[in-house]
Amino acid sequence: MRIAQVAPLAESVPPRLYGGTERVVSWLTEELVVQGHDVTLFASGDSATSAELVRSVPEGLRLSGVRDHTASLLVMLDDVRRRAIDFDIIHFHIDLLQFPLFRKASDRCLTTLHGRIDLADFHPVYRAFPTMPLVSISDNQRLPLPSANWLTTIQHGLPPGTAPVVNPGGGYLAFLGRIAPEKRPDRAIEIAKQVGLPLKIAAKVDPADKEYFEHMIRPQLDHPLIEFIGEIGDHEKRKFLGDAAALLFPIDWPEPFGLVMIEAMREGTPVVAWRCGSVPEVIDEGVTGFAVGSIDEAVCAVGLALRLDRASIRLRFEQRFTASRMATSYRAAYDRVLSGLHLPASERIERGAIEGIELPCLAAGTSPIVNDIREPLPLGAKL
Amino acid sequence: MRIAQVAPLAESVPPRLYGGTERVVSWLTEELVVQGHDVTLFASGDSATSAELVRSVPEGLRLSGVRDHTASLLVMLDDVRRRAIDFDIIHFHIDLLQFPLFRKASDRCLTTLHGRIDLADFHPVYRAFPTMPLVSISDNQRLPLPSANWLTTIQHGLPPGTAPVVNPGGGYLAFLGRIAPEKRPDRAIEIAKQVGLPLKIAAKVDPADKEYFEHMIRPQLDHPLIEFIGEIGDHEKRKFLGDAAALLFPIDWPEPFGLVMIEAMREGTPVVAWRCGSVPEVIDEGVTGFAVGSIDEAVCAVGLALRLDRASIRLRFEQRFTASRMATSYRAAYDRVLSGLHLPASERIERGAIEGIELPCLAAGTSPIVNDIREPLPLGAKL
Numbered sequence: 151m152r153i154a155q156v157a158p159l160a161e162s163v164p165p166r167l168y169g170g171t172e173r174v175v176s177w178l179t180e181e182l183v184v185q186g187h188d189v190t191l192f193a194s195g196d197s198a199t200s201a202e203l204v205r206s207v208p209e210g211l212r213l214s215g216v217r218d219h220t221a222s223l224l225v226m227l228d229d230v231r232r233r234a235i236d237f238d239i240i241h242f243h244i245d246l247l248q249f250p251l252f253r254k255a256s257d258r259c260l261t262t263l264h265g266r267i268d269l270a271d272f273h274p275v276y277r278a279f280p281t282m283p284l285v286s287i288s289d290n291q292r293l294p295l296p297s298a299n300w301l302t303t304i305q306h307g308l309p310p311g312t313a314p315v316v317n318p319g320g321g322y323l324a325f326l327g328r329i330a331p332e333k334r335p336d337r338a339i340e341i342a343k344q345v346g347l348p349l350k351i352a353a354k355v356d357p358a359d360k361e362y363f364e365h366m367i368r369p370q371l372d373h374p375l376i377e378f379i380g381e382i383g384d385h386e387k388r389k390f391l392g393d394a395a396a397l398l399f400p401i402d403w404p405e406p407f408g409l410v411m412i413e414a415m416r417e418g419t420p421v422v423a424w425r426c427g428s429v430p431e432v433i434d435e436g437v438t439g440f441a442v443g444s445i446d447e448a449v450c451a452v453g454l455a456l457r458l459d460r461a462s463i464r465l466r467f468e469q470r471f472t473a474s475r476m477a478t479s480y481r482a483a484y485d486r487v488l489s490g491l492h493l494p495a496s497e498r499i500e501r502g503a504i505e506g507i508e509l510p511c512l513a514a515g516t517s518p519i520v521n522d523i524r525e526p527l528p529l530g531a532k533l
Numbered sequence: 534m535r536i537a538q539v540a541p542l543a544e545s546v547p548p549r550l551y552g553g554t555e556r557v558v559s560w561l562t563e564e565l566v567v568q569g570h571d572v573t574l575f576a577s578g579d580s581a582t583s584a585e586l587v588r589s590v591p592e593g594l595r596l597s598g599v600r601d602h603t604a605s606l607l608v609m610l611d612d613v614r615r616r617a618i619d620f621d622i623i624h625f626h627i628d629l630l631q632f633p634l635f636r637k638a639s640d641r642c643l644t645t646l647h648g649r650i651d652l653a654d655f656h657p658v659y660r661a662f663p664t665m666p667l668v669s670i671s672d673n674q675r676l677p678l679p680s681a682n683w684l685t686t687i688q689h690g691l692p693p694g695t696a697p698v699v700n701p702g703g704g705y706l707a708f709l710g711r712i713a714p715e716k717r718p719d720r721a722i723e724i725a726k727q728v729g730l731p732l733k734i735a736a737k738v739d740p741a742d743k744e745y746f747e748h749m750i751r752p753q754l755d756h757p758l759i760e761f762i763g764e765i766g767d768h769e770k771r772k773f774l775g776d777a778a779a780l781l782f783p784i785d786w787p788e789p790f791g792l793v794m795i796e797a798m799r800e801g802t803p804v805v806a807w808r809c810g811s812v813p814e815v816i817d818e819g820v821t822g823f824a825v826g827s828i829d830e831a832v833c834a835v836g837l838a839l840r841l842d843r844a845s846i847r848l849r850f851e852q853r854f855t856a857s858r859m860a861t862s863y864r865a866a867y868d869r870v871l872s873g874l875h876l877p878a879s880e881r882i883e884r885g886a887i888e889g890i891e892l893p894c895l896a897a898g899t900s901p902i903v904n905d906i907r908e909p910l911p912l913g914a915k916l
Contacts, residue, residue: 224630246603275604
C-alpha cells in the first residue's frame with residue numbers, strides 16, 4: 151500500500167528532545183516500512199526515516215524559533231495535495247488544518263488525534279466535516295466529542311524492549327516527565343514518603359512551570375527520600391525505568407494516552423497511576439500495575455506492585471503495546487477507510503478529486519474499488 | 534457587483550470594544566452597500582450590518598472565551614467556499630488560512646493584510662501561493678516581503694467627521710490607545726513635560742502589559758502635568774481627540790497603519806508621531822502634523838503643530854481618509870483582480886473551480902470575462 155504520513159512540524163521525526171506525537175509517527179512509519187509498505191513521510195527536513203522523506207521545512211519549527219506553525223503547515227498540506235495522486239491512503243497526525251482541503255478525499259484519508267479534545271476550541275471543525283475519519287488513541291479521549299466520526303481506537307506502540315528484565319537494582323520509585331501541576335509530582339512525593347521508598351524525579355521544568363516548581367515542589371526536595379535528578383536523555387530513560395521498583399503516574403488531567411506508562415512496562419516495571427484519562431485502558435489491573443484514586447490506595451498499590459512478576463509485565467507489553475501491533479492496527483484501519491464501510495449509507499459520498507485532481511483507481515489488490523471514482527458508491531452496495 | 538467580505542471572528546463587526554480590523558471591515562462593508570453593491574458579510578453572529586450577514590459563530594470568539602480561532606475560521610471558510618458561486622469577488626480580511634482552499638480562485642479573490650508582517654512565521658504561505666493577490670495598508674508594511682503578490686496599497690478610511698472643527702478648549706496633548714512598550718507612552722510623558730503642556734493618557738492596560746505599566750509608567754503619573762484617565766469608550770473618543778491641541782503617537786515599532794492618527798485628523802487635531810512604520814505615508818508634513826525622530830524634534834514639532842490650521846487638517850482628512858475613498862479604491866482593486874491584468878503573463882492561470890465547484894460567468898457589466906472559465910486566459914489577450 152502506498153501510504154503518506156503527515157507529521158506536525160514542531161519537531162523532527164523522531165524528535166531531538168521531546169515530542170510524543172513525532173515519536174509515535176516515527177515508530178509507525180518505520181514499522182510500516184518493515185511490513186513492506188511504500189511510505190512517504192511529510193515532516194521537517196532534519197527528520198530521519200527509512201521512508202521517503204518530503205522535507206516540508208528545513209528543521210523542526212520549535213528549534214527554528216517559529217512560534218506560529220500555521221503557515222508552514224498550510225504549505226505542507228498543499229504539497230500533500232499536489233502529490234495525493236501518489237498515495238492510496240493519507241494519514242494525518244495534525245489536528246485540523248487539513249479538513250477543508252481534503253474534505254472530498256475522506257474516503258482515502260484519516261486523522262489520528264494525539265492530544266486532549268476537551269477544550270471546545272477545536273470542536274467546530276469536527277462537527278462541520280463529519281465524513282472525515284478520526285482515530286482516537288484511547289476510548290476515554292473521545293468523551294468530549296462522542297458523536298464525531300470515530301473510526302476506531304488505536305493505542306500507541308513502541309519498539310520492543312532490548313534489556314533483559316531483571317529484579318530492579320535501584321529500589322526506588324520513578325517519576326518521569328514534566329514538573330507541571332496536572333502531572334502531580336506532589337502526589338508522587340507524598341506516596342514515596344508514606345511508602346518509605348526513595349523517589350527519583352527525572353523531569354524537566356518548562357518556563358511556564360517554573361513558578362509551580364519553585365513554590366510547590368522545591369521545598370519538598372529536602373526530604374532524604376526525595377531526589378530531583380532533572381532532565382534525562384533518551385538513552386538514560388530505559389535504564390532509569392528498568393531499575394525502578396515502580397513508576398508513579400499520579401496525573402490530574404484526562405491524559406489521552408501516556409506513553410511513559412508503556413515505556414515503563416516495556417522494561418518490566420509496574421505502573422501505579424491515577425484512574426484518569428486513558429489509564430484504566432492502558433493498565434492491566436494486577437498484571438502491569440494498578441489504577442488508583444487516592445494517596446491511600448496508591449500506597450497500598452505500590453506494595454502490591456512490587457510483588458508483580460516483571461517478566462509478565464514485559465510479556466503483556468509485547469502482546470499489547472508494540473509498534474508492530476500499532477502498525478498492523480493502522481493497516482486494518484486504512485483498509486476500512488478505503489472500503490467506505492465505516493460511513494453510514496446516507497453519508498457515502500462521491501469519490502472525487504481533491505481540488506480538481508483526478509485520482510486514478512486504487513492499485514489492484516489493496517481494497518475493493520469502484521472503477522469510475524466519480525460515481526457515487528451505490529447505497530447498500532456489497533464490497 | 535456581488536461582494537463577499539470575510540472578517541476575522543475574534544470580535545463582532547463592528548467590535549464592541551477593540552478591534553481595528555473589524556472596525557475597518559465594518560466601514561468598508563457599509564460604504565460598499567451605500568455605493569450600491571450587493572454585499573455579504575461573513576462574521577460573528579453579534580455583528581451589525583446593512584449587508585447580508587452570514588453568522589459564522591454565534592458571537593465574537595474573544596468574548597466567548599475561545600482562544601484558538603483556527604477551527605471556527607476553517608468552518609467559516611468552508612461556508613464561503615460553498616457559497617462562492619454567489620459572488621463576483623471574495624475579499625478576505627484574515628491572514629492566511631484561505632490560501633490553500635482558494636488557490637484556484639485567485640482571479641476572483643483578494644486578501645487585505647491588516648497586521649505587521651515582519652515576523653517570519655507567516656512568510657511561507659505568501660511564497661507558496663504567489664498568485665493570491667494581497668493588499669497592503671501602507672507601503673511600509675510590505676517591506677519584509679517585497680516580492681509578494683502585492684496588488685496595491687489601500688489606506689484605511691473612516692466615516693466623516695460630525696462635530697464642527699473648533700479651536701480646542703482642552704489645551705492638552707492626547708495619548709490614546711494601549712499602555713504598551715512599543716507605543717512608548719514614556720516618550721509622550723517626556724514630551725509633555727518639556728513642552729509644558731498637560732498630557733491626558735486615555736489607554737487600557739492589558740494583562741500582558743501590567744508589569745510595564747506598574748514599573749515604567751505609574752511612577753511618572755505623579756507629575757502635575759500628567760493625567761491617566763484609563764479606557765474611554767468610542768463615544769468619548771471623538772471629543773477627547775477633538776479637544777486636544779495635538780495627538781502624540783511616539784511609536785517604537787513598524788505600525789502598519791495606525792487608525793488613531795486619522796481619527797485625530799478627522800477632528801481637526803494635528804498629529805506628532807515618530808517616523809516609524811506607516812507614519813510618513815499617513816501624515817502630510819506641515820499640514821496634518823509632523824513625523825519626528827527624537828524627543829527634541831517632537832518638542833519643536835508640538836510647537837509648530839499648535840499653529841496648524843485645524844480646518845485644513847479636517848479637509849485633508851476628507852480628501853484622503855474617508856471610508857468612501859477607501860471603498861472606491863477597493864472597488865477599483867476588485868476590477869483589477871477580475872481583469873487578470875495584475876498577474877504576470879507567465880502566471881495567468883486557468884480560471885477554475887474552487888474545490889470542484891463550477892463558477893458561472895461573471896455577471897454582465899462587471900468586468901471583462903472569458904466565457905468558458907475553464908479555458909486559460911490567452912497570453913497577451915486584450916481585455
